[in-house]
Amino acid sequence: MNKYSISYLAIIIGVISVSTAAVLVKLASEVPSAVTANYRLLFAAIILLPYILLKRRDELKKLAKREWILTIVAGISLAIHYIVWFESFQYTSVASSTVIVTLQPIFAFIGTYLFFHERFSAGTVISMLIAIFGGVIITWGDFQIAGEALYGDFLALLGALFITIYFLLGQGVRTKVSVMSYTFIAYSIGALAIIIYNISVSNPLTGYDSNEWLIFLCLAVVPTILGLNLLNWALKWVSTSVISMGILFEPIGASLLAYIILNELITWSQWLGGTIVIFGLLLFIASTRRKRKMKITIDHS
Structure with a gap:
């Protein structure tokens, strides 16, 4: 098997790995969302720590004050993303939440337009409108089911916004630091931010059963470390x-x-809306491909 075949196999395994995140969070439904988010980031940072100490310690020492500030703010944005996205599963379905949070590339492109003055092409605008229309179908269908499902969709959309902020802040830092060092700092800062949040709202950090601790560990290992690295x-x-x-x-x-x-179960509006969103995003990626190399990372998953 050549390196390209292995690469595509890695992509398949990576996508399957990140796809487990939503279900794992749902399985820990008795745990406050912020606690689940806390241990996902904390355990991921602990797993990365030996590698960072052995291989990347000097790289961290060379980081300038500006890079530290950007990474700290990015880590806090990542923490907020996980809190609101995990909370969305308390109100809406896995299908709706994961499709809506996948709208992140559109937020990212709008961000690059506002801050880096990147121009829109006609194809980009049309593809974004198609994807947004699919999102509207999903939220309309969820509103017909229950008002709280619409609230869950809103939280997922908020999650897409904050993961976009995380990506945009990381763009400048990633040119000067490796992905492993950047994610380690962001995960560590994010975990610390959520610990402070959990303490402030009196969420218990201990007292969970072995199955829930296993879910926390699986979230750190499978979608975060394995999926991201592959x-x-x-x-x-x-x-x-x-x-x-x-x-x-x-x-x-x-x-x-x-x-x-x-x-x-997946409703007709989730099937239809999700299909339209994915189709719109495929067109969006194709339309922006010639303009720039567009990297969509999977830290949200």
């Missing part, structure tokens, strides 16, 4: 557009797992 490794051999398109299948994988494990 997709980043594949970037050595395939284009960022291929990775981006692969990640768009995360909502499909998450919805199938939710159906198999949680018996969570």
